[in-house]
Amino acid sequence: MNFVQxxxxxxxxxVYPVRVGYTCPxxxxxxxxxxxxxxxxxxxxxxxxxxxARRDQSHWRYRELLPVGSNAALPALSxxxxxxxxxxxxxxxxxxxxxxxxxxxxxxxxxxxxxxSSVGVVKAREKRRPIIACASTGNAASSCAGMxxxxxxxxxxxxxERAPExxxxxxxIFGATxxxxxxxxxxxxxxxxxxxxxxGWYNRNSGINPxxxxxxxxxxxEIGEQLAWEPTDWVAVSVGDGCTVAAxxxxxxxxxxxxxxxxxxxxxxxxxxxxAPVTAAFLSGEPMRPMEPATLADSIAVGVPRNxxxxxxxxxxxxxxxxxxxxxxxxxxxxxxxxLSGIFAEPAAATAVAGLYRAVAEGRVxxxxxxxxxxxxxxxxxxxxxRTAAGQPYDIAPDGGALxxxxxxxKLI
Numbered sequence: 001m002n003f004v005q006x007x008x009x010x011x012x013x014x015v016y017p018v019r020v021g022y023t024c025p026x027x028x029x030x031x032x033x034x035x036x037x038x039x040x041x042x043x044x045x046x047x048x049x050x051x052x053a054r055r056d057q058s059h060w061r062y063r064e065l066l067p068v069g070s071n072a073a074l075p076a077l078s079x080x081x082x083x084x085x086x087x088x089x090x091x092x093x094x095x096x097x098x099x100x101x102x103x104x105x106x107x108x109x110x111x112x113x114x115x116x117s118s119v120g121v122v123k124a125r126e127k128r129r130p131i132i133a134c135a136s137t138g139n140a141a142s143s144c145a146g147m148x149x150x151x152x153x154x155x156x157x158x159x160x161e162r163a164p165e166x167x168x169x170x171x172x173i174f175g176a177t178x179x180x181x182x183x184x185x186x187x188x189x190x191x192x193x194x195x196x197x198x199x200g201w202y203n204r205n206s207g208i209n210p211x212x213x214x215x216x217x218x219x220x221x222e223i224g225e226q227l228a229w230e231p232t233d234w235v236a237v238s239v240g241d242g243c244t245v246a247a248x249x250x251x252x253x254x255x256x257x258x259x260x261x262x263x264x265x266x267x268x269x270x271x272x273x274x275x276a277p278v279t280a281a282f283l284s285g286e287p288m289r290p291m292e293p294a295t296l297a298d299s300i301a302v303g304v305p306r307n308x309x310x311x312x313x314x315x316x317x318x319x320x321x322x323x324x325x326x327x328x329x330x331x332x333x334x335x336x337x338x339x340l341s342g343i344f345a346e347p348a349a350a351t352a353v354a355g356l357y358r359a360v361a362e363g364r365v366x367x368x369x370x371x372x373x374x375x376x377x378x379x380x381x382x383x384x385x386x387r388t389a390a391g392q393p394y395d396i397a398p399d400g401g402a403l404x405x406x407x408x409x410x411k412l413i
Contacts, residue, residue: 002069003042007033007210010309018067022208029193032310033210035067043258051225051260057081059115059218065254066218067211068122075150077108079118080218084226084372090340094353095360098370100232101343101353102223105378109146109170110139111299111346112219112244112376116206117143119215121151124202130154134204135192137185137298138167139348139377144204145174156201158188164298164382185293186304206243207306213247220251223372229261232370234320236268236359238351239278240300242311245269248374249314265372267320268365269311270355272297272330278305279322282312296327296385299348299377321364325354333357334379334389344379344386352376 008015009024009031016024016033024031042064054061059080063070082104091099104112117140124132133156134144141157148155155176159168160183171178181188189205196203206212224231231252237245245267255261271279275293288308293301305311315322325333330347333354337345345353352373359365379386394406407413 002067003038003064004067005036005038008036010034010313022203022210029208030306032208032307034310035210035214037065039254039257046258046260048229048260059118059215059222062218062221065214065221066119067214068119069126072122073125073151075118075121075147077114077118077147077150079107079114080222082106082222084223085341085343087341087343090337090353093336093340094357095367096356096365096371097368098232099356100227100372101337101341101375102219102372103343103375104219105344105346105349105375107143109143110378110381111143112216112374113139113143114147115215115218116140116212116243117147117204117215119211120144120202120204120209121147121153123211124153124204125151127202129200129202131156131199131201132204133157133192133196133201135159135185135188136163137301138163138381139299140204140206141176142167142170142174145171145176148176149174156195158192158195160185160188162298164384166381166383185302189304207241213243213250213310216244216247217251217254219374220248221255224252224255224261229255231261231263231265232372233265234268234356234365234369234371235265236270236352236356236371236373238297238300238348238355238374238376239269239271239311239322240275240302240348241305242278242307244376246307246310246314249318253317264318267315267318268355268359268371269315269320269322270351271322271324272300272351273324273326275301275303276324277303278308278311279324281308282315282322295330296388297330297347297351298382299346300351321359323355323359323362323364325351325358329354329358331385331389334386338379338390343375345375346377346379346381347385349375349377349379
């Protein structure tokens, strides 16, 4: 069964049937739509007991809370069910009582965006669109291309010229038509929008497509279930367009609505200082003002976030807050996260950990608190930044002449 009841505009609050387009007809492209469900109907099926009995560990285990029919064809690639790992050494470093890392770098193409793209390709197939397109700095693009390949769909991807080579290479391997735009992400986004309208391609851009949030929210659903329905005090999420942080909160809110969790965590939204229009809107209470992004965290380098209001509303509703961190703090977080947890986070993913570190230092998150940091992408996605963070190896001669000196310097002997 499909429990979707309609689509509600976050700005004018008009509710539409699912046959409406990507955005609110009244508000235009700024009218972001939110999928509405029959929670009473979902609640009769999605119980703790029935969830525990389900053998499927992918994010499709929450199918009643996803906008797909019971007979819909699903991608063969495994998405979701990613590990939630307790990291006591990293918790001590950050100065909090307990910390878990939700490693979504384990998804099929290496990022959380697979959750969204998996739903996107199902909807594209449902609407009989043989071509799916998106604009992205990398992760959304590679997940879109990979999921499309697994479903026999063609993908057309628009990336800004600053997109990291490993991510572009992924696209090409998946057979995507890759269009590297000599400009910013916003330039790529606008060109993709016009192309989808002109040629009738399915538009996977999370900035306007309401169904992609639904895939991303499964990260929140999984965290709740993996914590045995007893959430941590905080969940830290890096913020670019605003879709992911809003989606994670929606997942927690739905768990409470269904009676699966008694309470919800606070959300800590974290942006890079060089791309922080959502934080500015959150703190000022005024509409988002576009900015030119300047950060090494390419996955969240968004100067014109379409989901800014959804993100602001989500963080506020959770009782949480937002914070910014520098590129230097992000690089440092990549280093200590890897060293103390064994999890390799790309810059945008490490941003969540860096934000939690700063929030504890500033007293916004208490030292007795527990938290989850969402690792949204694998560090191999951006090897150049990882090398900048990690430094260089030692070069030694075959006879090992300098070996003892190096080992003493590293305090290994």
